[in-house]
Amino acid sequence: MKRRVDGVTCGGCALSAAGATAAPSLWLSMPRTQRHLGGGFENEGMDLTVLFTELPLVILGGAFLPLLVFTALVRLTARRRPRPE
Structure with a gap:
């Protein structure tokens, strides 16, 4: 199956x-x-491990969640349109 690059792919x-x-x-x-x-009072509660634990998950979630929603919307709208023959 050959895939082509179009506006939907670039938009995603x-x-x-x-x-x-x-x-x-x-x-x-x-x-x-x-x-x-380090924004707490006198560095109270400072914990730099959030950079290694939370930040990668935030980046992955930020990249994949909009893409999944966009894919679902495209598939739902493609089902409603009649296919040209």
Whole structure:
């Protein structure tokens, strides 16, 4: 089966890239994350292991969640349209 690159494919990739960059910036703006990264009073509660545990999951979730939603929407709308013969 030969696949072609079209607007839907490029849109999915762009959405995935946007999610992978937006999710960490949102994660960094949360008060809990700022506290763990040294924003607490006199470094109270500072825990840098969140960079190794939470950050990769945030990036993966930010990349894959929009892509999964986009794929589901494309498949649902493709079923409703009649196929040209």
